[in-house]
Amino acid sequence: MTPRDTASDRLRDRIAARFESPALRWGGIGLILVLMAVLPAALGQYATVIMTNALLYVVLALGLNVVVGFAGLLDLGYAAFFAVGAYTIGILTLDFGVNFWLALPVAVLAAAIAGVIIGGPTLRLRSDYLAIVTLGFGEIVRFSARNLAITGKASGLSGIGQPWLFGWHIATPTDFYFVFCALAILAVVVSLRLENSRLGRAWLYVRHDEDVAEAMGINRVAVKLAAYVTGAIFAAIGGAFFAANLGAISPESFSFTQSVLILMAVILGGMGKIPGVILGAFIVILGPELLRNLGELRLMVFAVMLLLIMLFRPSGIWPKRGVRS
Amino acid sequence: MTFDGPDKDAEVVLRLSGVEAGYGRIRALNGIDLEVRRGQIVTLLGANGAGKTTTLKTISGLVRLTAGKVSFEGQDLAQMRASDIARLGVAHVPEGRRILRGLTVRENLELGAFTVRDAALRRSRMQEVFRLFPILDRRQHQDGSLLSGGEQQMLAMGRALMQGPKVLLLDEPSMGLAPKLVLDTMRIIKRLNQEGATILLVEQNARLALRLAHYGYVLEGGTIRMQGPAETLRADTSIVQAYLGD
Numbered sequence: 001m002t003p004r005d006t007a008s009d010r011l012r013d014r015i016a017a018r019f020e021s022p023a024l025r026w027g028g029i030g031l032i033l034v035l036m037a038v039l040p041a042a043l044g045q046y047a048t049v050i051m052t053n054a055l056l057y058v059v060l061a062l063g064l065n066v067v068v069g070f071a072g073l074l075d076l077g078y079a080a081f082f083a084v085g086a087y088t089i090g091i092l093t094l095d096f097g098v099n100f101w102l103a104l105p106v107a108v109l110a111a112a113i114a115g116v117i118i119g120g121p122t123l124r125l126r127s128d129y130l131a132i133v134t135l136g137f138g139e140i141v142r143f144s145a146r147n148l149a150i151t152g153k154a155s156g157l158s159g160i161g162q163p164w165l166f167g168w169h170i171a172t173p174t175d176f177y178f179v180f181c182a183l184a185i186l187a188v189v190v191s192l193r194l195e196n197s198r199l200g201r202a203w204l205y206v207r208h209d210e211d212v213a214e215a216m217g218i219n220r221v222a223v224k225l226a227a228y229v230t231g232a233i234f235a236a237i238g239g240a241f242f243a244a245n246l247g248a249i250s251p252e253s254f255s256f257t258q259s260v261l262i263l264m265a266v267i268l269g270g271m272g273k274i275p276g277v278i279l280g281a282f283i284v285i286l287g288p289e290l291l292r293n294l295g296e297l298r299l300m301v302f303a304v305m306l307l308l309i310m311l312f313r314p315s316g317i318w319p320k321r322g323v324r325s
Numbered sequence: 326m327t328f329d330g331p332d333k334d335a336e337v338v339l340r341l342s343g344v345e346a347g348y349g350r351i352r353a354l355n356g357i358d359l360e361v362r363r364g365q366i367v368t369l370l371g372a373n374g375a376g377k378t379t380t381l382k383t384i385s386g387l388v389r390l391t392a393g394k395v396s397f398e399g400q401d402l403a404q405m406r407a408s409d410i411a412r413l414g415v416a417h418v419p420e421g422r423r424i425l426r427g428l429t430v431r432e433n434l435e436l437g438a439f440t441v442r443d444a445a446l447r448r449s450r451m452q453e454v455f456r457l458f459p460i461l462d463r464r465q466h467q468d469g470s471l472l473s474g475g476e477q478q479m480l481a482m483g484r485a486l487m488q489g490p491k492v493l494l495l496d497e498p499s500m501g502l503a504p505k506l507v508l509d510t511m512r513i514i515k516r517l518n519q520e521g522a523t524i525l526l527v528e529q530n531a532r533l534a535l536r537l538a539h540y541g542y543v544l545e546g547g548t549i550r551m552q553g554p555a556e557t558l559r560a561d562t563s564i565v566q567a568y569l570g571d
Contacts, residue, residue, distance in 0.1 A: 217440035
């Protein structure tokens with residue numbers, strides 16, 4: 001269906017080839033870091049807030065990419081783990097007066113346990129079951145948050161404090177922007193390390209053919225569970241800082257649409273490919289912003305754009321480079 | 326290392342007794358008893374749906390058995406995960422070869438040695454596979470799924486050899502291959518055996534399989550209908566006509 005070597009493929013390969021030279025690659029990374037550092041001063045507060053949101057989505061999309069892109073599992077309720085992270089921070093800091101940095105590992109642990117509870121039984125089944133169960137899990141978490149007293153019911157939690165870090169009070173939008181820069185960089189580094197690890201190769205094999213992988217000595221249930229829990233941990237960390245940044249969270253931040261948006265970032269950019277996923281996260285956040293002057297039409301125009309991208313580049317804007325024959 | 330032929334009294338490495346298995350409510354195996362001795366090629370013959378593939382899958386753990394026993398070197402495999410069975414040294418080359426698309430020949434071979442943590446051992450196994458199948462060496466950077474059928478079969482066998490198996494389960498290695506490639510594949514199987522491999526071979530092409538094997542079992546409707554040394558089965562024309570087709 002799709003031509004194997006389109007102009008954009010060649011462009012992408014050329015860009016990728018540029019970065020294969022170490023000097024240029026480090027130069028490119030340096031340039032990106034400098035741009036990230038000067039952005040708040042250069043573009044002002046509004047752009048900084050939008051970029052902070054985009055960086056949050058980079059973290060979430062890279063986390064979901066471990067599940068969907070690396071291990072090949074379809075997760076339709078990923079926002080649930082994002083919610084677990086955010087609500088754990090909210091409840092622990094507000095109701096129990098726990099310091100943010102102590103609550104953070106608890107949030108991560110809570111998401112990991114939720115991941116094991118949901119993933120443990122479901123990952124033994126074929127992947128379509130996982131999609132259904134995760135969809136249900138996402139809704140259960142949101143409904144619980146909306147109905148339990150401890151999560152503040154429909155109005156959610158507010159007044160979540162802003163953390164201190166070694167005498168630095170993380171308070172202004174610019175402060176949070178830099179925190180999310182650090183988180184996004186961390187997420188990229190961890191993703192790269194995972195991709196090239198032994199576990200990363202096991203994911204690759206299971207994604208391609210789980211029976212063959214199993215027959216070669218790879219325990220597919222354990223390997224998939226590792227991906228699912230890793231994704232949950234990324235989301236919980238994103239959720240924790242999201243709660244601290246906004247100071248208020250409500251069930252509507254963790255809807256099915258949220259899960260779909262994150263999934264869209266992963267698929268749009270090119271599943272499994274880290275630069276593609278980062279690009280996808282920026283597109284789903286910045287796209288509607290850039291189209292803001294279209295008024296009411298903007299979401300429709302954005303939807304049409306997404307459809308066109310999927311039509312012309314079904315494996316994503318920046319997919320994995322195929323093996324040459 | 327060469328074998329002067331199968332030692333009839335060699336140790337039984339793989340033994341199935343009263344094995345029953347199936348898919349959901351459909352029973353595919355109704356009590357299978359068979360033995361494979363070290364250094365042998367044992368072939369499993371029968372029509373489509375007789376239970377040949379299910380037998381292999383039950384041994385390698387891809388299908389759960391519902392009754393009976395599978396023992397490998399004295400160890401009971403019945404409740405083990407397929408991945409643990411593979412780690413014990415049972416390598417399954419599945420029907421249809423199942424080469425991973427989009428991965429190179431080399432990457433497909435590396436999958437076979439996934440459980441081997443010693444890098445030097447992985448390298449020497451790969452050299453060994455390249456010695457057996459020089460074509461894989463020449464094509465190591467190509468997409469494995471773009472190889473010809475015969476080459477893919479070599480890759481599937483090479484991938485299994487990367488595991489350093491004690492027993493090879495081969496499921497219809499000749500399926501879909503041109504006649505000349507079928508003969509090549511059979512020669513490779515013979516050679517692997519001569520170099521020491523113990524092989525359980527499932528084949529549609531009964532005549533060829535019986536020329537290669539030391540011992541044969543004929544399956545029908547999930548039970549063993551007949552068994553014996555390969556030359557005996559081959560000589561009995563009524564068997565060939567009744568069960569093996571022509």
